[in-house]
Amino acid sequence: MQDQDKPAGLVRAVAGIDAAITARHHIAVREFFDDGTEHLSRFTVDPTLAGLERLSQRLAAVPAPLTAVVEPTSMTWLALALAVERAGGRMEMIGARHSSRLRGAIMGKNKSDVIDSEVLTHVGEIFDPPPLVLASPGQLALLLRAGETLSDRYSDRLSQVFDLDDPTGKLQAAWNVKEQLRALLRTGSLQDASAAKTRLGELVDHAAQPETTRLWRTVCRWWKEIEVLIVTGATTAKLEANNTAIKHLKRTGRGFVNSRNYTTRIMLRSAARTAA
Structure with missing residues (x-):
């Protein structure tokens, strides 16, 4: 028979991070115990190096496996991901296509309503987002290189990155989008450009990432100007x-x-x- 006086053990924890660009980051930490109870705590940190260090210290103090969930607000998620990684946690990022599902399932709110840090702690109850994998500096150098400039050796290294360090396939999907955009800009006719744009849209849909989606919207918004570039080769450089x-x-x-x-x-x- 279980000892009634034995304190409940902490099983896992989820941190929801409401990221900001200039204001303070709002964090909610939901702790799950083996007796079925939960405990929610909140705190804020500044979007500075000192604030990120404090975030790492607070999350590292949680004596259980921790997952942090964040919405991609500009590039603030990158610094937050590094802070979570230093704390020994795992970062998950939800995109716009998941936000409406989260609002409806947890809060029943409208599209214009804000998802705060507490709501983000419920993400695991609705869907299972893949962990965010940060590329190393060497991997970033490979990913930013033009595909046609890679030697056989570096092409093999890039393939190893995709096979071993990209379990979710996000890096390869983003790289394919980048290379297709470069191929589009190298086309010499409007017909080829239109076909390349169609292929780019397919790759963006497959990638399903906020960054690639924003890139696609930018391409569509500036498409007439891109057509002028392809036909005339004229730029404002x-x-x-x-x-x-x-x-x-x-x-x-x-x-x-x-x-x-x-x-x-x-x-x-x-x-x-x-x-x-």
Whole structure:
């Protein structure tokens, strides 16, 4: 017979992180005990290095396997994932397609209602998101390289990354989207570009990641401009380079009171570069 005075043992814990860009991160930690009871605690941390260190310390103090759940708010999830990893926990990230399901199942709220940190602790009751896998610096270098520039050796290393370090397939899916976008921009006709865009949309649907979805929306929003680039090959690269050079001149001169001197300095620099 079980000892009635024996305290309940902590089985696992789930931390919901309501991430912010400039405001404080709100964290709720739900602890599950072997007698079926739960305990919820809340705290906040600043979105700074000191705040992330405090987050790691608080999560590391939980004496049970811990899973943290976060919505992708800009790139704040990356720093939070590192903090959770330092605490010995596992990070899971839910995308927009899961948010509406979570609202309806847990809260019964509308699409415009906010999912807070406490709601995120219930994610495991609705669906089972895969763990977030962070790429190492070496893996990132491979992933950012253009596919056609990879030697046989580095192609093999990239295949090993996908086979051994990418159990969810997210890295490979994102890499395929990146390479297809590059292939689209290299096309020489509108017909080829349209076919490449269709293929890109298929890869984005397969990836089902917030970042690739935002990329797809950007491509669709700027598609007419992309068509002009494919047909004419014209870009604003030279204009942007000139604007940057002008800003450097102004910064070097600590500002110019006399607009004529400012214009003269710009023209002299342009003439010197042309003559060179």
